[in-house]
Amino acid sequence: MNRKYLICFFALLLSAAAAYSQTPGTTSNPTDNPTGPTSNVDPPIPPAIQAELEAMKARIAELEREREKRSDELGGDAAQVPPQGAPSIPQALEEPAAGPVPDTFTPFAYGDFTWLNGYPRNKKPVFDTKFFTPEVRFDTHFMNSFNHPKDHSLGGSTESFRSGEVQLEQVSVGGDFHWQNVRGRLLSMFGLFAFTTPRNDASTNVGQWSVDTAYRYFSEAWGGYHFDVNHGLNVDAGIFVSYIGLFSYYNFDNWTYQPSFVSSNTPWFFNGLRIQWFPTNKLKIEPWIINGWQSYGMFNSVPGWGAQILWRPTANLSLLSNDYYGHDLLNTPSRARFHTDNSIEYKYYDRPNRMFDKGAFSITADLGCESGGGVSCISSSAASPAQNFKGYMIYNRAWFDHDLYGVTIGGGAMSNPGRYLVLLPPINGATAFSGTPYFTENPGNQFSAWDASVTFDYMPDQFATFRGELDYRHSSVPYFSGPGGVTPLGGNTGAPQSLVPGFSPDLRTSETRLNFALLVKF
Numbered sequence: 001m002n003r004k005y006l007i008c009f010f011a012l013l014l015s016a017a018a019a020y021s022q023t024p025g026t027t028s029n030p031t032d033n034p035t036g037p038t039s040n041v042d043p044p045i046p047p048a049i050q051a052e053l054e055a056m057k058a059r060i061a062e063l064e065r066e067r068e069k070r071s072d073e074l075g076g077d078a079a080q081v082p083p084q085g086a087p088s089i090p091q092a093l094e095e096p097a098a099g100p101v102p103d104t105f106t107p108f109a110y111g112d113f114t115w116l117n118g119y120p121r122n123k124k125p126v127f128d129t130k131f132f133t134p135e136v137r138f139d140t141h142f143m144n145s146f147n148h149p150k151d152h153s154l155g156g157s158t159e160s161f162r163s164g165e166v167q168l169e170q171v172s173v174g175g176d177f178h179w180q181n182v183r184g185r186l187l188s189m190f191g192l193f194a195f196t197t198p199r200n201d202a203s204t205n206v207g208q209w210s211v212d213t214a215y216r217y218f219s220e221a222w223g224g225y226h227f228d229v230n231h232g233l234n235v236d237a238g239i240f241v242s243y244i245g246l247f248s249y250y251n252f253d254n255w256t257y258q259p260s261f262v263s264s265n266t267p268w269f270f271n272g273l274r275i276q277w278f279p280t281n282k283l284k285i286e287p288w289i290i291n292g293w294q295s296y297g298m299f300n301s302v303p304g305w306g307a308q309i310l311w312r313p314t315a316n317l318s319l320l321s322n323d324y325y326g327h328d329l330l331n332t333p334s335r336a337r338f339h340t341d342n343s344i345e346y347k348y349y350d351r352p353n354r355m356f357d358k359g360a361f362s363i364t365a366d367l368g369c370e371s372g373g374g375v376s377c378i379s380s381s382a383a384s385p386a387q388n389f390k391g392y393m394i395y396n397r398a399w400f401d402h403d404l405y406g407v408t409i410g411g412g413a414m415s416n417p418g419r420y421l422v423l424l425p426p427i428n429g430a431t432a433f434s435g436t437p438y439f440t441e442n443p444g445n446q447f448s449a450w451d452a453s454v455t456f457d458y459m460p461d462q463f464a465t466f467r468g469e470l471d472y473r474h475s476s477v478p479y480f481s482g483p484g485g486v487t488p489l490g491g492n493t494g495a496p497q498s499l500v501p502g503f504s505p506d507l508r509t510s511e512t513r514l515n516f517a518l519l520v521k522f
Contacts, residue, residue: 107231107278111315115347117255117362117395118248122462126522131179135187139170139251141517147508151485155425156473158200158264159257160513161192163481169193170250172219181226183234189219197268200423202330202433203295211296215239219249219269231278240274242267242294243308244322244341246364246393252519255362256455258471260393260412262366265421266341267294272303284310293328293337300333302326316347329420330433335373337420339389341366358399364412366391370420375443385444387418404459411452419447425479427486427496427505434496438505439479449475463522469515478507 103109114121125133145154145163154160161167174187189197197219198204198212215221222238241249245263248254258264272290279285288306291298304326311319322341329335342365349359369377369388380386393412399405416422419441430436451473458466473480484506493500 105231105281107281108312110281115360116318116345118246118253120253120521132175132177134175136522137170137172137250137252138520140168141515142166144514146512147482149481149483149485151487153426153486154481156423156479161196167192183226184223185220187220189217200432201295203292203297203299205433206297215296231281234276237273239269239271242270246343252465252521255395255397255408256453257467257469257515257517258453260451261414261449262364262391262393262412265423269294271296282312292326299330300327318345332373335370337370339368356400357402361396364393375418387420387443389421390415406457408455413450415448417446418443419445422447425486428488428500429492430496436496437499447477465519467517467519471513474510478509480508480511482506482508
């Protein structure tokens with residue numbers, strides 16, 4: 001409260017007390033007093049009230065001295081002039097200060113969604129301007145496979161590549177540009193991701209120009225325009241992150257370091273055009289026109305099509321559906337791919353002042369298939385074997401001690417006959433384009449797998465996470481790097497798709513891995 005008003009308030013109280021002590025005593029009705037007319041002698045003031053009055057006088061004198069001192073500092077009577085629009089004393093006493101007005105227009109701004117899996121937990125940026133909001137990310141880890149491959153090479157994942165070493169998985173620098181209705185985002189990509197992500201894209205070998213080299217150092221790079229339609233309409237073109245598989249491209253945003261197969265075998269990025277329409281502040285409808293399934297180029301002669309529908313009816317619930325259609329087998333335009341990815345995330349517990357302060361879970365289910373070009377979605381025959389994808393993953397996350405600690409338990413499973421989404425092990429330098437005779441991906445080849453993990457996070461603030469994680473993965477066929485490794489003696493030999501005399505990769509059906517990571521985002 002303003003000191004001047006406080007002085008006036010105490011002065012009014014003192015005046016009322018003085019008036020009370022000087023007013024003749026009366027009764028409401030003289031006849032009610034059997035002793036006759038009331039005496040005009042002032043009643044004595046109780047000692048307790050007298051002490052309070054003396055304390056109030058001393059406090060008023062102290063406030064008056066402070067007021068005079070502040071007046072001298074501000075120059076003369078400047079401090080005595082009430083500010084323009086200052087409330088009256090009754091208003092200052094009776095009306096509470098207005099709090100922040102909730103944002104009911106900006107999409108999803110009505111709630112705090114930093115608890116979501118696949119969503120950064122930063123409450124606000126470290127630095128922001130009207131033109132640019134910077135972003136910096138570091139992801140450094142130490143992984144140790146209990147199989148102890150002698151060449152330190154891991155496979156079957158888009159997050160784990162080397163065993164027994166400290167490795168820099170990701171370094172990204174960039175941010176968001178925004179000026180009036182023009183918008184854009186640029187985030188660089190250095191570290192292991194800059195090599196391993198393009199390695200899984202076979203489209204870059206169509207024709208001339210090395211587009212994987214041109215794009216490998218960008219995780220996101222797009223420009224767009226915002227239209228004031230409903231709660232917003234954005235049109236963006238370039239490279240943007242994919243939402244299929246729930247988990248974020250960036251490990252800092254996720255509840256675990258190693259996601260289950262549903263996420264690890266689905267796209268991390270798209271290259272093309274997206275349109276984001278927000279008919280309400282709780283709903284997003286986002287169509288895509290893109291080159292293909294995590295591809296810098298186009299596999300055949302037609303683009304891929306897709307869309308996301310995201311609905312967050314409350315701050316505790318997020319419902320997501322992603323759907324895709326494309327022709328993504330190189331030089332086989334008659335084969336079509338369908339895929340649907342659906343997730344539910346629910347925060348079922350939120351008690352900020354308790355030791356166990358928050359709890360949430362996520363459930364993701366994916367279905368897909370390929371049809372044409374010698375395969376079919378469901379019905380199987382020798383001439384046209386079934387080629388489809390079925391997978392799910394479930395995770396539960398708990399936060400403790402004001403979000404200082406986090407524990408995640410979960411896992412999932414997948415089945416993918418034909419192996420068209422199975423990540424190729426890096427045997428003798430194999431890539432998605434080269435393939436390898438040591439792990440074929442032909443129609444009719446069977447593959448199924450499951451995994452489980454437990455993750456512990458220490459989060460001293462909103463910008464850093466210390467993460468420890470134990471993973472177990474199992475496959476129906478030999479798939480994970482064993483003690484003998486996946487590299488020929490003396491290094492990669494000949495073309496990746498060729499047989500190397502005297503060499504056979506050591507592949508196992510299971511892998512147990514311990515991960516430690518330091519993740520930073522600001």
